[in-house]
Amino acid sequence: MATGPRRTGGFRVTAKKLTTSAMIASFADPGQRTTKAPFGHALTRLAEQRPEIVGLSADLAKYTDMHVFRDAHPDRFFQLGMAEQAMLGAAAGLAEVGLVPFASTYSVFATRRAYDFLCLDIAEPGLNVNVVGGLPGLTTGYGPSHQATEDLAILRGLPGLTIVDPCDSVDIEQAVPALAAAPGPTYLRLLRGAVPTVLDEYDYRFELGKTAELRTGRDVLMISTGLMTMRALTAAKELEADHVDVAVLHVPTIKPLDREAILRHAKPDRLVVTLENHTVVGGLAESVASCLAFAGAGTRIVPVALPDEFLAAGALPTLHERYGLSVPQIKSTVLKELS
Structure with a gap:
């Protein structure tokens, strides 16, 4: 019998055995290099240097990689249970007294369920609270x-909030200390578990608020974010066989x-193509489009994004x-646009 849809812990329960479910399935390609729990290990390393770092979870420490921090620093970890609003309220209180909280849960709960607490308890006073959202976009098969296919659309309008969508383990490891150092609230779209390691091959350094040109090309510019950057890099390489020269700009x-x-x-x-693991409404594509439109640039963009609908399991x-x-x-998509 399957466990309930709210807190499965990533397993389907049967009378005989436990098997991994679609909840925490990996999106890594077969044979791809991966790094285990990069967020948890990066936060743990940072906490060894900065005693004000604390971690919070809403009953999902193991499934947001916060368990690595919990095990290393149990006296600086707070388990709030199935209460995302209370977790963000508690994180705000901790920040008010000079601590630097990282509060982790699934993206759907941090954005849909606890938005008002993020808005008024954290963003309005400009507190240094770092919200870590697992299973962003289409990274779970649970329906x-x-x-969280619309989390960027929900949060982009929140004043003073920094939003980071990392590509891989390298991005995550470098982003964690940068987010802790940022003066206001942040939201990290977490890739958890065995996370692909890609960007170390591109002499990459994460810099908050900056893009990175990972590849040059004369025919197509792919502007990508999150896990779609690794897909953009693979597609760009394979398009060489079709004599298409593709640049990749990671956001x-x-x-x-x-x-x-x-x-x-x-x-x-x-040709400008945007790529994102998010609905076509309110995410990277619209951010790039508005940027170009407000500047008077007439460049047409082609979005690769999730449709404006509820997705299947x-x-x-x-x-x-x-x-x-x-x-x-x-x-x-690229070849069709070029034909």
């Missing part, structure tokens, strides 16, 4: 109750957006193919 910080870099790279002589590879996030679908 609309757990797929790890959604807010504040590096508008100057986007305007510099998005020129009318190249199922296996992640099947869902990514169905909703256009797979490498073959990205290549097909």
Whole structure:
């Protein structure tokens, strides 16, 4: 019999054995290099240098990699149970007395359920609280109750909030200390478990609020964020066989957006494609489009994003193919636009 949809812990229970479910399925490609729990280990290392770092969880420490911090610093970890609003309120109180909280839960609960607490308890007073949201976008097969496909749209309008959507383990490890050092509230779209390691091959350094040109190309510019940057890099390499030269601009910080870099790279002589693990409404595509429109740039952009609908449940590879996030679908979109 399956466990309930709210707190499964990532397992399906049967009369005979436990088997891993779609809840915490990995999106890593077969044979891809991965790093285990990069967020948990990065936070633990940071806490060894900064005694004011504390961690909070809403009954999901193991499934947001906060358990690594909990085990290393049990006296600085707070378990709030199934109460996301209370967790963010407690994090605000801890920040008020000079501590630097990292509060972790699933993205759907941090954004849909606890938005008012994030807004008025944390963002309005400008507190240094770092909200860590697991299972962002289409990174779980559990359906609309757990797929945070609209979290960026919900949070982009919140004044003073920094939003980071990391590509891989390298991004996460470098982003954690940067977020702790940021003066106001932050939201991190967490990739958890065995996270692919990609950006170390591109001489990459995370810089809050800045983009990174990972690849140059004359025909197409891919502007990507989150896990879609690793898909963009793979698609760009494979498109060489079709004699298509693709540049990749990684956007790890959604807010504040590096508008100057986007305007510099998005020129009318190249096809501009945005790629994001988020609904086409209110995320990277619309951020880039508004950036270009407000500057008077007439560049057309093609979005690769999730549709404006509630998504199906199922296996992640099947869902990514169905909703256009797979490498073959990205290549097909580019070739169709160039034909």
